[in-house]
Amino acid sequence: MLFPKGIPFLSINARVFLKALVPATEGFPLSSNRDEDDSHIWDVILKRILKDGYLLPGTVVDLGHECLPWLYQWLQDGLKSTNVFDDLQYQGRLRAMNEIPPVEIHPEASIEEVMVIMADLSQYTISSKDLEKITCLTPGVYSVREAGMGNRLYDLNIEDTDINGELQDAIKKIDTIIQRVNRWLGTTGPRTSVKNRLLRPNRVEPMFFNEHKSLGRLIRNVAILNHGRLAISYQVERKKISRTDCVRSMARDISALRLQIRQIEARSATMDHRSLAEERRSLRYALEEAKAQISSADQSRVDIHDFEDISGEPIVRVLYDDGASGREPMTWTNYTASCQETSEVLRIEGKSSTISSIRWLTDDIIELLYQQSARIYTSPLKPVEEGFREVEKM
Template sequence: MSDDDGTSNGYHINKENILQDLAEKQFPLEDSELIFKPYDEAEDEDHFAASYYNGSQIKALYPDAWAPTVSIVFMPGLDRIKVDQMEEQGMTQEAPNQRSPRWRTLTSGNFLADLEFDDNLTLSRVDRTPEVLAQMRRRGVSNVTDNRSSTALLRVAREDRLITIKSDNVTIVNTLTPGSTDLEATLIEVDKGSLFNLVIDFHRFVRDGGAALNTDIESRVKLLEVMIEDASRLAIRSPVLFRMSTRQQIAHSRNMRYGVDHGSMFETIITSVGIKNIISKSAACFNSLATAGESNDEQASIRPKFLQMLVLLLSLLNDADLGSIASFLEKKYRIKADRRHVEILIPKVLPLQSINKSIFVCEMVNAVETRPQRMPDNEEKIWNGFIAQILRDGYLLPGFTQQMGQLERSWVVKFPDGEGFKDSYVFRNLQYHDEHSTINVIPPIDLSMNHRTGEVTSVLTDNNRYLIAVGDHQKITGMVFGEYSVTEAAGPKRTCDLSISEIFVNDYLNKAIQRTNHVLGIVNSYFATVKPQQRKLVKGDALVRRLSRKFEELNLPIMSTKTKRYPDIASCGRLTTHEAKLNGKLLAVAYKVEGKKIARRDLIRNMATDLRKVRTTLHHIDIEVQRYSGKKTNEATKQTIVSLQKELPAIHQCLGYAEQNKQALEQQDKLDVGDEPIVQTIFPGSVIAKGVVHWSRYNMRLSSGDRELRIEANRRQVRKFSWVSDEIVEVWLGTPGLGGDQGLQFFVSPLKRILPEQRQW
């Protein structure tokens, strides 16, 4: 398979390199002096600051440089239980968790630069410092460095290139108030690999697709299939993106960023601006795709799949970025691209859901209506009003016979009793009255298992097809520890054992952290004090100075104005590796932190950071102990020092084992397997096989009072029908005024069982 198809090992390596570049441009300086600066300067551990020059973090800290205020909306999106809780609480009504000072500072620092891909997928960092400083001036913020004596600092500050982010100036909020702070951002946590792969593959398809379609259709189709599979993984692993409640958050966001939360900071994978830029370059590729009815049916089969991916990316744009390409979308794609119409299109194509019917219908209306709506107290009334409103906009929602035929508004799909509608499955057949509208030829994309039972067919990394139970499919995709049975889809149809193992790779490191924190508790209790700060002496201070010196000679507690406590080391979490094997043959290897899937390099980085924390802490503990070397001390202090020295060898031993585990992980770079056992899941009917859709024009209008719907459309008469079996009917249609032989023949199945006595003309 060629590198261009997006599935070769060479291309995976390229993606790994891009991901590594992304991380290197965002992660903080891995410098113990920076990370443990509170040790040296006795700072309050509740505060953190970092300085940035030209949008990049620098080692030196300039406390008096420009210090912008920052507001952040953060939506954790990988844990389905947390997503359910957020939705039940109205997404973010409760006061948000403020995270750690370091997280707030380092995350905000990354807002000072945008990451952009050029046509060659080369990543560049675009400095936003001048834009941030301009915003500060508009808000009337003055540069506090103007009154400082540091000439060098003044010169740099005046060049508008230096900014210091202080944790005290960063607040995590429920909703953004535009203009209230100097920097604003909305962060949504997503599965790193699936979103990154999807965006990069779409970028490559747009860049290469137009020129290569006529000569390389097969590889383009395969690349689209890979993208659909990544979209399915995204739906499974990033539930927050496919909740109806999230639609308003995305639409009204500012500085929209999608990425992964590493605990110490939020890493951006792609922004709304970046997605917009990729979409804006897609016109040439789309224009090269054949439309329905043209001679090239192979190209026509690509078109609906491409449009599915386009809608998925459109769902990630905020109002500002969608508005900037609305005209382009309407001209090139024939998609009504104002927010209202896009939010009607999205539930037709994507599987959105909510935890209950009330949240679903209310959030559905709020997403479509640009102004806040006063909701009726009944979900059915909300639903009926919504369907009537979008019908006035030109949208018709067909339904099955069991859903239709109410005494009033018989044309409205009935809101079911009981649980009602909790997902967008009902919108799969939504259509727009304009025959030239692209919405009518975009099929829904089947990304979830919600409406499936039994088994699904999946291709594993051994390139063979297997039948997998629906309940096991999501666990296997998520590399969840366990034993699973899969059945060959062809041949002898043998049952095979698919096992997923789990290995805890930082257990020794966490033991070292626990023991070190225990030692820190002793150090903080006995030794963690600092001398009074130097001050200008006045009359009477000589006595205080002599007393302090005498206390030092006697090794008594020093009279101190400030106590320094060493903060506990926070572990990055539980790091695990997972191996999927089919009858003993290795299929995939994945890496996780606290159950969240991450890249191998991210796991190694987490281990390296924790190792550095422990070693630096031990260095400072040694300094504290050495202060008492050769001095007279009381018996309790002696015993304390002895007990500390006995603990240290065990900690160093744990660190040695941890370093061995890290080195073993570094050597796994040559493993020729992916991070998932499932390459593709085959959903019958999820896409249109040939992509050829013939659409007949119709007109509709709603009478006053919304009680009568009139439709003008082409009509065909049933000329003849016969029962082929209990479940199949052969039907001949003819055009009025023409002979029956001018009609069409269909084989159809009734929606429910028809008794023999009911089978009449």
């Protein structure tokens, strides 16, 4: 059943759709009788998959079946797309079935604007072309319009900052120093013959230093709306990481560099060659510069550790015209559904909640508050004039 939910193919006609669906669900081909009632076959399929734990819900319009009002009805012209299974549910323990959203290829492509709920729970209308950029915190300035009566325009600024630039510069400097030291060790070390090695087996050959490999450039992206920080994310080589991982990565690099500096200083102190006096002075000067950069990077690490910890996603939900985002799985509550053999009445046992308040965001989107702070978003079954909205709450 994952196949029809995840692959929204469109058949040539309803007959072809049903002919492919029956073997997929029942394991046998469709009868060749052209006069067979397609709606009856469809009803049988829905009742049989219910026994396996699968329930296909729908709106009042979708469930307008005369005899079995809980069944998703076969339309007059039939059904020919697996999009009908977008909301297919599984009542068993296999939650993955319910958490897989229906496949929608850029549902915002056909509309110019979409309404979104930001991380601070404010609602704005944005251009559908900016949706992906804002979600990915791509640097830039984006125009957003306040939802509701005001319709005021604001600028959403997304800025990126290189937060370990000094650390990267220190790594490059240390690597250059290591290359110089390794050359000195290679040219000034003892060049012994096989005979000398046999006479002095305890002679230690020069040990070379390895260059440091860092995690990469660390970037902090900040989304600013109404002069306040809306979202902050951290990335390494354009891959998002947590703030904690960012601080730990910098701490590892700083500790490794300081250890290398101590080792280089200890090794250079044993190199008593007058010809290298000038080189040693240059080496000490370069090491002092690297130490200063590392100290500055360490302070940046502390600042990041103490930085404001807020949401890493500027947009928490996209509200399309049908009230569903097609992006996030809903919070799932277990239930059981069964059909009585005699009366074919649908029986459902599950969790119930009481709606405490209703707020109309637009003509098509309603915010429902339940269980103190939980929110869900829905759409009316039919257009409701503004003067009758209070009546609809009753």
